[in-house]
Amino acid sequence: MKRFKKWMKARPKHPFIAEGSPEDIEYVDLSSALDQNEAMFQAIFKNCSDMVFRKVCYSGQESLVIYLASLADEQLIDDHILKALFESDIEQEQGRNSSGAEALGKSIISAGMTKLSSDVKEIVRQLLDGYAAVLTDSDSQALLVKANGVKHRSLEEPSSEQVIRGPRDGFIENIATNIGLIRGRLKTARLKMESVVIGELTQTQVVITYIVGIAEDSLIEEVRSRVTRIQIDGVLDSGYIEEFIEDLPYSPFPQVHSTERPDVVVAELLEGKAAILVDNTPFVLIVPMTFWTGLQASEDYYIRWPIATFVRWIRFLFIFIAIFAPSLYVAITTFHQEMIPTNLVLSIASSREAVPFPAMFEALSMEIVFEALLEAGIRMPKQIGQALSIVGALVIGQAAVQAGIISAPVVIIVSITGIATFAIPRFHFSSGIRLLRFPILFLAGTLGLYGIVLGFLCIVLHVASLRSFGVPYMTPLGPITMTNLKDILTRAPIWARRIRPQATGMSNPVREPAGQKPSPERNKRK
Amino acid sequence: MKRLLRICLILPILLTSGCWDRTEINDLAFITGTAFDLTENGESLLTLQFAIPSASQSGGIGEQPKKFFVLSATGKNVSDAFVKIQKKSSRRLFTSHRSVIFIGESLGRQGINDVLDVFAHDPRQRLRTYIMAVKGGEARQVLEAQYPFDQVPMEAVKEMEIEQSEIAVTLRDFFMASSSQGIHPIMGVIETDTEGTGKSKTSVFKLSGTAVFKNMKLVGLLNSYETDGLNWARDHMEDGRINSELPDGKGNVGIIVSHANRSIKSEITEDKIKFKILLQAKGSLVENNSTLDVTRPQNLILVQQTLEKAAEKQIQDAVMKLQKRFSADAIGLGRELYRNKPKEWKAIQTQWDSKFSEADITVDVKLSIGGAGMAGPPLQLSEKEIKH
Numbered sequence: 022m023k024r025f026k027k028w029m030k031a032r033p034k035h036p037f038i039a040e041g042s043p044e045d046i047e048y049v050d051l052s053s054a055l056d057q058n059e060a061m062f063q064a065i066f067k068n069c070s071d072m073v074f075r076k077v078c079y080s081g082q083e084s085l086v087i088y089l090a091s092l093a094d095e096q097l098i099d100d101h102i103l104k105a106l107f108e109s110d111i112e113q114e115q116g117r118n119s120s121g122a123e124a125l126g127k128s129i130i131s132a133g134m135t136k137l138s139s140d141v142k143e144i145v146r147q148l149l150d151g152y153a154a155v156l157t158d159s160d161s162q163a164l165l166v167k168a169n170g171v172k173h174r175s176l177e178e179p180s181s182e183q184v185i186r187g188p189r190d191g192f193i194e195n196i197a198t199n200i201g202l203i204r205g206r207l208k209t210a211r212l213k214m215e216s217v218v219i220g221e222l223t224q225t226q227v228v229i230t231y232i233v234g235i236a237e238d239s240l241i242e243e244v245r246s247r248v249t250r251i252q253i254d255g256v257l258d259s260g261y262i263e264e265f266i267e268d269l270p271y272s273p274f275p276q277v278h279s280t281e282r283p284d285v286v287v288a289e290l291l292e293g294k295a296a297i298l299v300d301n302t303p304f305v306l307i308v309p310m311t312f313w314t315g316l317q318a319s320e321d322y323y324i325r326w327p328i329a330t331f332v333r334w335i336r337f338l339f340i341f342i343a344i345f346a347p348s349l350y351v352a353i354t355t356f357h358q359e360m361i362p363t364n365l366v367l368s369i370a371s372s373r374e375a376v377p378f379p380a381m382f383e384a385l386s387m388e389i390v391f392e393a394l395l396e397a398g399i400r401m402p403k404q405i406g407q408a409l410s411i412v413g414a415l416v417i418g419q420a421a422v423q424a425g426i427i428s429a430p431v432v433i434i435v436s437i438t439g440i441a442t443f444a445i446p447r448f449h450f451s452s453g454i455r456l457l458r459f460p461i462l463f464l465a466g467t468l469g470l471y472g473i474v475l476g477f478l479c480i481v482l483h484v485a486s487l488r489s490f491g492v493p494y495m496t497p498l499g500p501i502t503m504t505n506l507k508d509i510l511t512r513a514p515i516w517a518r519r520i521r522p523q524a525t526g527m528s529n530p531v532r533e534p535a536g537q538k539p540s541p542e543r544n545k546r547k
Numbered sequence: 548m549k550r551l552l553r554i555c556l557i558l559p560i561l562l563t564s565g566c567w568d569r570t571e572i573n574d575l576a577f578i579t580g581t582a583f584d585l586t587e588n589g590e591s592l593l594t595l596q597f598a599i600p601s602a603s604q605s606g607g608i609g610e611q612p613k614k615f616f617v618l619s620a621t622g623k624n625v626s627d628a629f630v631k632i633q634k635k636s637s638r639r640l641f642t643s644h645r646s647v648i649f650i651g652e653s654l655g656r657q658g659i660n661d662v663l664d665v666f667a668h669d670p671r672q673r674l675r676t677y678i679m680a681v682k683g684g685e686a687r688q689v690l691e692a693q694y695p696f697d698q699v700p701m702e703a704v705k706e707m708e709i710e711q712s713e714i715a716v717t718l719r720d721f722f723m724a725s726s727s728q729g730i731h732p733i734m735g736v737i738e739t740d741t742e743g744t745g746k747s748k749t750s751v752f753k754l755s756g757t758a759v760f761k762n763m764k765l766v767g768l769l770n771s772y773e774t775d776g777l778n779w780a781r782d783h784m785e786d787g788r789i790n791s792e793l794p795d796g797k798g799n800v801g802i803i804v805s806h807a808n809r810s811i812k813s814e815i816t817e818d819k820i821k822f823k824i825l826l827q828a829k830g831s832l833v834e835n836n837s838t839l840d841v842t843r844p845q846n847l848i849l850v851q852q853t854l855e856k857a858a859e860k861q862i863q864d865a866v867m868k869l870q871k872r873f874s875a876d877a878i879g880l881g882r883e884l885y886r887n888k889p890k891e892w893k894a895i896q897t898q899w900d901s902k903f904s905e906a907d908i909t910v911d912v913k914l915s916i917g918g919a920g921m922a923g924p925p926l927q928l929s930e931k932e933i934k935h
Contacts, residue, residue, distance in 0.1 A: 354571075354572045355569050355570060355571055355572065356568065356569060356570075358570070358572055358575060358641060358643065358644075359641075359643030359644065359671075359673075363577075363579070363644045363646065363699075363702060364698055364702065366572070366577065366644060367577065367598050367600050367698055367699070368600075368698075369572055370572045370573055370575070370577065370600035371600035373571070373572050373573045373600075374573055374600055376573070379571055380571060380572070466569075467569075468562070469569070475561060
């Protein structure tokens with residue numbers, strides 16, 4: 022364990038260079054000589070084939086437009102910068118006193134978002150963000166014009182969280198679009214978006230969003246401090262952020278909720294939680310997360326409540342099956358044969374008659390085969406999916422049973438377990454559950470039911486002591502809060518869900534006035 | 548380091564208390580039934596019936612494979628014989644799924660104290676196992692009967708007992724009755740029989756009455772008719788039938804009893820003990836082979852009285868046999884005294900058997916018949932033939 026920890030925390034011999042590139046280019050401020058400036062940018066973007074330097078003469082003045090062709094929208098640059106420069110009237114220009122970058126922005130360039138800067142570092146950063154810089158002769162300021170034009174895919178229904186009823190749009194890789202999806206659902210100025218840039222080289226934009234007045238300040242402060250202290254070379258997905266901000270990194274249970282659905286984010290924001298959007302990934306993080314979030318689907322709140330309640334109970338049942346079904350089978354058939362009804366024990370015994378392996382090995386190998394099938398199914402090219410399902414059905418199924426290698430009850434148990442795993446709506450949560458199955462199975466095979474009870478106790482102890490951003494993982498069941506419990510054990514009707522979760526929403530606890538339950542009298546009055 | 552030490556200390560506690568008796572299910576021989584007999588030279592003969600798991604899977608076509616097989620051994624006592632059978636078996640004998648224990652009649656008459664000793668204190672023996680006496684012949688014959696229903700024949704016996712068509716006694720009931728005051732234990736009786744003719748002859752078994760035990764010895768058997776009477780008296784009748792001939796040869800009637808409530812009143816005088824068994828029962832008329840229209844009140848009363856008399860006689864017959872022939876109180880009249888008149892019971896406790904056979908027992912049956920419409924006047928008769 023010590024060694025393992027040492028290995029995990031191993032420090033490299035070299036120091037972390039916070040300022041990124043080790044190149045020896047001096048970032049001096051812009052000078053008023055255009056040639057000098059050009060030479061500097063040429064040096065900075067040396068060997069960058071997508072860098073465009075376009076010299077333009079307008080009104081007798083020389084100017085330089087530079088942008089990265091790969092990031093900028095060239096159509097926009099043509100229409101709003103170059104064309105504008107060429108068509109600018111010399112007479113009119115000379116009538117004005119001011120010249121240079123500021124004047125360009127004020128009267129010539131017709132793009133929406135512009136700013137002035139003389140800081141080369143800033144200019145470089147903006148160029149890398151898809152801006153175009155317009156430098157003029159005899160001016161030490163550059164005009165930065167927003168011209169991003171990187172193509173994004175269109176909004177689609179997220180494939181990892183599909184619904185039958187409910188909105189079908191999902192987040193995409195572009196953070197601006199994602200923010201728009203949330204803003205479009207929450208039309209209030211109290212929705213705040215705090216931007217942080219993380220990643221020395223990727224310069225990834227990370228946005229912390231919350232609703233002022235609902236989310237507690239202490240939570241936001243905690244999120245802010247955990248996010249801003251991250252130092253890393255690159256952020257490719259919100260998973261990078263998640264691993265830096267979670268409370269207990271060794272737990273199989275996710276402590277940060279991630280979703281692709283804007284409606285889920287808005288629902289959680291309304292409960293006083295905070296969301297973290299990361300550029301270039303459709304997965305948005307939500308903190309704090311509780312155990313129950315893993316068992317809830319957004320659709321629960323869109324379908325009628327009796328059905329949603331029933332579905333939730335099914336999930337509670339299936340989470341137990343997902344963890345314990347194979348272990349219970351192994352424990353009972355190898356240790357506690359007296360517990361099975363006589364007819365059942367005889368049919369299990371008859372199907373095991375030809376099987377050469379112990380029950381635990383049998384269950385373990387089938388579980389591993391199932392996991393392999395699952396993994397292969399995710400990673401495999403779609404064109405050969407059919408082949409996998411055929412082969413998979415043969416392996417976990419009739420052929421293995423007929424060959425006498427695996428007994429039929431084990432196949433049934435493994436299949437039920439597999440179904441149960443997919444009945445858990447959050448994939449990152451069910452993966453943790455899947456992982457727990459194996460230690461429990463091992464305990465069951467060596468200690469019987471006693472081992473299962475031991476394992477169950479360990480899980481309960483762990484989950485009960487787990488916290489996510491200061492909120493106990495089992496809230497509101499442990500510590501118990503009766504008002505919130507009705508939305509956990511059942512799905513309370515929307516008109517009865519008056520109080521926000523106590524763990525996060527207590528600075529503004531009431532969601533809706535009382536007495537909105539529809540009834541014949543009330544409907545008539547209307 | 549301290550943490551590691553703690554884990555090392557806790558782990559043995561957790562692990563050594565576990566169950567380490569891992570046995571694969573296909574290394575067990577499931578005993579489904581046991582028979583105890585007495586050999587001619589006084590040794591005990593133990594017979595075990597095992598389920599054959601591979602054969603219990605439905606074969607479909609072809610000859611039906613054997614569903615069970617039987618091993619037996621003699622020994623000085625039961626565990627001696629058990630060890631001998633274990634030596635004949637490649638799999639560990641597993642008793643927890645045993646559903647029935649059979650006691651041969653000859654062994655029963657000699658006393659079953661030694662046989663039952665094992666079951667009283669071995670946790671692997673289930674007290675919910677049914678115990679039955681086998682009428683005539685050896686108990687092992689029942690185990691060898693090829694009963695076509697069910698995976699193993701003994702499951703069939705268990706089902707028969709659960710149906711409670713006659714006396715269903717588990718080991719627990721038997722032990723409870725034999726250890727409590729003022730009652731003698733009983734158990735169900737089974738006998739082998741053959742069904743069909745010629746080639747298609749199959750051996751079956753049938754429930755046939757009650758075996759009455761006294762001091763762990765079989766003292767006598769009651770037939771099915773008397774067993775019903777005993778069940779009424781023990782308040783154990785769930786859904787009994789009463790059939791009776793109407794007086795003057797008018798035909799016969801029958802009812803199914805749906806609710807029965809028995810109460811016993813006792814009275815102790817100087818020299819006599821008096822019991823009054825009162826049975827209040829509700830039933831519905833299901834058979835009417837007479838020409839009477841039972842929807843008429845006076846006819847219904849006639850039917851009711853006839854049936855009451857029949858039930859009274861049935862109970863009386865059983866009580867008489869217990870009193871005069873066996874002098875064994877299987878009804879539990881002594882227990883009634885023990886519960887309600889503890890002082891008097893203490894005085895007569897030791898000589899209860901003789902007091903019981905001298906006691907004055909009267910039986911009173913009160914029937915209320917509902918559902919006369921279910922029977923009504925016979926449809927096949929014309930209006931004129933029906934007596935109103």
